[in-house]
Amino acid sequence: GNSVTQMQGQVTLSEEEFLFINCTYSTTGYPTLFWYVQYPGEGPQLLLKVTTANNKGSSRGFEATYDKGTTSFHLQKASVQESDSAVYYCVLGSSGGNYKPTFGKGTSLVVHP
Amino acid sequence: DMKVTQMPRYLIKRMGENVLLECGQDMSHETMYWYRQDPGLGLQLIYISYDVDSNSEGDIPKGYRVSRKKREHFSLILDSAKTNQTSVYFCASSPPGQNTEVFFGKGTRLTVV
Numbered sequence: 190g191n192s193v194t195q196m197q198g199q200v201t202l203s204e205e206e207f208l209f210i211n212c213t214y215s216t217t218g219y220p221t222l223f224w225y226v227q228y229p230g231e232g233p234q235l236l237l238k239v240t241t242a243n244n245k246g247s248s249r250g251f252e253a254t255y256d257k258g259t260t261s262f263h264l265q266k267a268s269v270q271e272s273d274s275a276v277y278y279c280v281l282g283s284s285g286g287n288y289k290p291t292f293g294k295g296t297s298l299v300v301h302p
Numbered sequence: 303d304m305k306v307t308q309m310p311r312y313l314i315k316r317m318g319e320n321v322l323l324e325c326g327q328d329m330s331h332e333t334m335y336w337y338r339q340d341p342g343l344g345l346q347l348i349y350i351s352y353d354v355d356s357n358s359e360g361d362i363p364k365g366y367r368v369s370r371k372k373r374e375h376f377s378l379i380l381d382s383a384k385t386n387q388t389s390v391y392f393c394a395s396s397p398p399g400q401n402t403e404v405f406f407g408k409g410t411r412l413t414v415v
Binding site (some may be wrong): 200221222223225227230231232233234235238240281282283284287288289290292293294295 | 306332333342343344345347350352358392394396400401402403404405406407408410
């Protein structure tokens with residue numbers, strides 16, 4: 190079946206540092222990949238998505254490349270701000286049958302001023 | 303304004319009591335979801351509903367049941383709540399088709415004492 194692995198439970202950075210959140214996935218077919226962000230007291234919301242393998246998606250300074258060769262979809266940002274502190278979920282869509290997305294366990298980002 | 307609304311936002315129940323969590327969406331989405339979120343475990347899928355009276359078990363359905371009698375409403379029921387069901391519960395919905403965005407509510411924090 191489908192699976193998503195986020196090895197980092199928490200990432201702690203200072204403002205203006207580079208962010209890298211690791212995400213790998215396992216699936217058959219060619220599903221879409223997503224990153225969701227959850228701010229304190231809110232539900233998760235879509236940050237970005239990439240539908241086609243080997244393409245890059247970007248939003249609000251965040252980027253992720255759908256790498257089918259390494260089955261990875263890492264999230265990056267050149268310079269984080271305190272307001273980026275949140276939980277980030279890597280999500281694998283599904284292809285065929287009823288839709289059932291697969292969420293990773295999430296990575297908590299803490300950015301200190 | 304597209305949104306998923308959860309009621310109540312906070313709830314305290316005694317062990318053995320019945321619990322009803324309600325969710326509504328104003329986007330006419332066919333698919334709705336119930337997740338629970340616990341520290342270190344991320345979002346775990348309890349049930350999916352693909353339309354009225356078309357419900358499927360998710361990854362952790364034990365101890366829960368659901369009801370969907372109208373497309374815009376999806377209820378989660380805990381018969382005889384247990385302390386290990388203390389969690390934050392999220393309802394979500396998505397439009398038809400594969401690899402679509404999932405829209406989340408703000409969550410209900412349930413404490414079972």
